[in-house]
Amino acid sequence: AVTAVSPVIPLFGSSYWTMLAAFSLLGIGNAIMQTSHNPLVSNLITPDKLASSLAFGQFVEAIASFLAPIIAMWGATTAFPTFGLGWKVLFAIYAVVSFLSVSILGATPINEEKPDKASGPVECLRLLGKPFVLLCFIGIMCHVGIDVGTNTTAPRILQERLGLALEDAAFATSVYFIFRTAGCFIGAFLLRMMNPRIF
Numbered sequence: 197a198v199t200a201v202s203p204v205i206p207l208f209g210s211s212y213w214t215m216l217a218a219f220s221l222l223g224i225g226n227a228i229m230q231t232s233h234n235p236l237v238s239n240l241i242t243p244d245k246l247a248s249s250l251a252f253g254q255f256v257e258a259i260a261s262f263l264a265p266i267i268a269m270w271g272a273t274t275a276f277p278t279f280g281l282g283w284k285v286l287f288a289i290y291a292v293v294s295f296l297s298v299s300i301l302g303a304t305p306i307n308e309e310k311p312d313k314a315s316g317p318v319e320c321l322r323l324l325g326k327p328f329v330l331l332c333f334i335g336i337m338c339h340v341g342i343d344v345g346t347n348t349t350a351p352r353i354l355q356e357r358l359g360l361a362l363e364d365a366a367f368a369t370s371v372y373f374i375f376r377t378a379g380c381f382i383g384a385f386l387l388r389m390m391n392p393r394i395f
Contacts, residue, residue, distance in 0.1 A: 199225030200294035203287040210284070218287075239306055248387035255380035260290070261347070262373035265366050346372045 202221035205214060233253060241249045264286060271285040281288060323329045350372065351365040358365075 199229055200291065200298050201225075203291040203294065206284055206287045207281065207291075236306070245388065248384050251380055251387050252384040255377060255384055258373055258377035258380050260293075262370055262377050264290075265370055269366070343376075 198221055202218050202225055205218035205221070208214065234250065237249050237253065238246055267289060268283045268286045271281065272283040279285070279288075324333060347369050350368040351362065354360045354365040354368050355362065
């Protein structure tokens with residue numbers, strides 16, 4: 197719900213504080229979604245299909261990241277009706293998709309397993325003492341860093357080093373996400389056929 201609300205805020209203005217509030221809520225919503233995604237899917241999917249389903253979830257997320265600059269560019273050039281929103285039509289489209297997703301999820305019956313004891317912050321931090329969990333944590337941090345770094349700096353590097361216009365340089369982000377989307381899609385099928393540990 198937090199993620200669904202965040203794209204609505206920029207539709208009412210584009211001041212610094214408005215955008216800061218919108219992107220803060222978007223980041224918080226994404227963090228909530230990422231941490232709740234695995235336990236939610238594990239309640240719906242059998243263990244042998246879990247890795248494949250999680251990879252497919254990353255594929256859907258990659259599609260959204262890949263399409264974002266394209267939709268914003270179309271909105272900025274008014275290549276399709278934007279109802280006066282310009283490039284901010286991106287937020288309107290993603291808000292509609294988010295609200296639909298929340299509605300469908302809310303209507304889906306889910307039998308959640310009740311934990312014997314709730315884990316506190318100390319118990320969660322203790323998990324980092326296990327080498328496998330620590331390596332997974334470091335891997336996720338590196339993955340997110342590469343994701344965000346490529347998204348924010350690739351166009352600027354191309355502008356500075358190759359003298360490309362912003363419109364052309366911004367396509368670098370889409371190229372990265374094309375391959376990331378393809379990788380997640382292929383990975384989802386490979387994980388259905390292979391043992392996740394071998395993969």
